[in-house]
Amino acid sequence: MAFSHLQTQLQTQAQQGLYRSRRVIDSPQGIVLQLQNQTVINFCSNDYLGLANHPAVVKAFKNAADTYGVGSGAAHLICGHSHAHHALEEELAAFTGRDRALLFSTGYMANIGVINALVGRGDTVLEDRLNHASLLDGGLSSGAKFKRYAHADSAHLAELLAEASGNKLVVTDGIFSMDGDAAPLPELAAVAKQHDAWLMVDDAHGLGVLGVNGGGLLAQTNLGQDDVQVLMGTLGKGFGTFGAFVAGSEVLIETLIQSARTYIYTTALPPAVAEATRASLHIIQSEPWRREKLLALIQQFRTGAEQLGLSLMPSASPIQPILIGDSQRAVAISQALLAAGFLVSAIRPPTVAQGTARLRVTLSAEHEPHHVNSLLNALEKANT
Numbered sequence: 001m002a003f004s005h006l007q008t009q010l011q012t013q014a015q016q017g018l019y020r021s022r023r024v025i026d027s028p029q030g031i032v033l034q035l036q037n038q039t040v041i042n043f044c045s046n047d048y049l050g051l052a053n054h055p056a057v058v059k060a061f062k063n064a065a066d067t068y069g070v071g072s073g074a075a076h077l078i079c080g081h082s083h084a085h086h087a088l089e090e091e092l093a094a095f096t097g098r099d100r101a102l103l104f105s106t107g108y109m110a111n112i113g114v115i116n117a118l119v120g121r122g123d124t125v126l127e128d129r130l131n132h133a134s135l136l137d138g139g140l141s142s143g144a145k146f147k148r149y150a151h152a153d154s155a156h157l158a159e160l161l162a163e164a165s166g167n168k169l170v171v172t173d174g175i176f177s178m179d180g181d182a183a184p185l186p187e188l189a190a191v192a193k194q195h196d197a198w199l200m201v202d203d204a205h206g207l208g209v210l211g212v213n214g215g216g217l218l219a220q221t222n223l224g225q226d227d228v229q230v231l232m233g234t235l236g237k238g239f240g241t242f243g244a245f246v247a248g249s250e251v252l253i254e255t256l257i258q259s260a261r262t263y264i265y266t267t268a269l270p271p272a273v274a275e276a277t278r279a280s281l282h283i284i285q286s287e288p289w290r291r292e293k294l295l296a297l298i299q300q301f302r303t304g305a306e307q308l309g310l311s312l313m314p315s316a317s318p319i320q321p322i323l324i325g326d327s328q329r330a331v332a333i334s335q336a337l338l339a340a341g342f343l344v345s346a347i348r349p350p351t352v353a354q355g356t357a358r359l360r361v362t363l364s365a366e367h368e369p370h371h372v373n374s375l376l377n378a379l380e381k382a383n384t
């Protein structure tokens, strides 16, 4: 019978501790989440600065809904590009120190669209092995020769670039989403330049969180658009809203408007989301205390976890995974933490490599030191 393997496949996934299911949330995003029958402390959101339910962001969203309604009505190139979108693009360009910025409806679509617009048959795309799925999918679907280099290994990248043909695009996460470590951007940029390649950085987890004024990993490493020609950022993480953008030169952005299929053939974000994002951008730039507090919480967590002998990763970001190894064990610990009132997700293959299942703890500027202490106590009891 057609598709009869689906049921078997689901059973196998369940037996291997790889089955995925959703939890229904009854409250706004925040440090305290109301699940259907339990209140928990949230340690798995990407809302690192606590902006997803910030009163000023919510107010901007509501006011904009009064002005613009809910739906954008069409794609940007048809009649869906509002003043709210346009103003946000200009502010994001200034914020990232690039000529122009272009909004996309999601980060996944931005990555697919950009890579496909820049390279194709006869070209080469080179990606870090641990890149986000959307970057890997973009590279694989582009028709360009697809090469992966060893994680954060600029020497390996240089070897591959020496043999690469056509236009060469190097693609990396800024902060790796499941590991929390940072790509060695100055080295990658130097190697790319030596080989006449472009460098694209997905700073989904760095923007808002790192660098002076929250400018992200590129602000922190002081790399401009001549070093990193393509900067991609998402709005659903540190910004606390939804959507994504790409920033770079005039030529890059005009090329994307003409040829990025995931830009052209999709409905624009609701303008109210753009207005809400303008409010969160303002908070990101004007409230450095959020980043300072977050850094202190990260330090507190790492010190405590090291004292407990937990297996941390070399991360200075709010993503602080604890390596467990076995998938079923990671799930069991995540369940024990949930029973104790803490929401921490178990990340398993194929999201991460076989044998490297982990608890992905994330911190937010809305956490207080006592939240971190109580999580550490629960981790000790959960027999990690």
Ligand SMILES: *Cc1c(COP(=O)(O)O)cnc(C)c1O
Pocket (backbone or CB within 6 Å): 105, 106, 107, 108, 109, 111, 132, 134, 173, 177, 202, 204, 205, 234, 235, 236, 243, 244
């Ligand atoms: C979340 C994420 C994306 C996808 O962004 P969405 O807006 O959620 O589609 C892309 N890249 C990285 C590194 C991410 O963490």
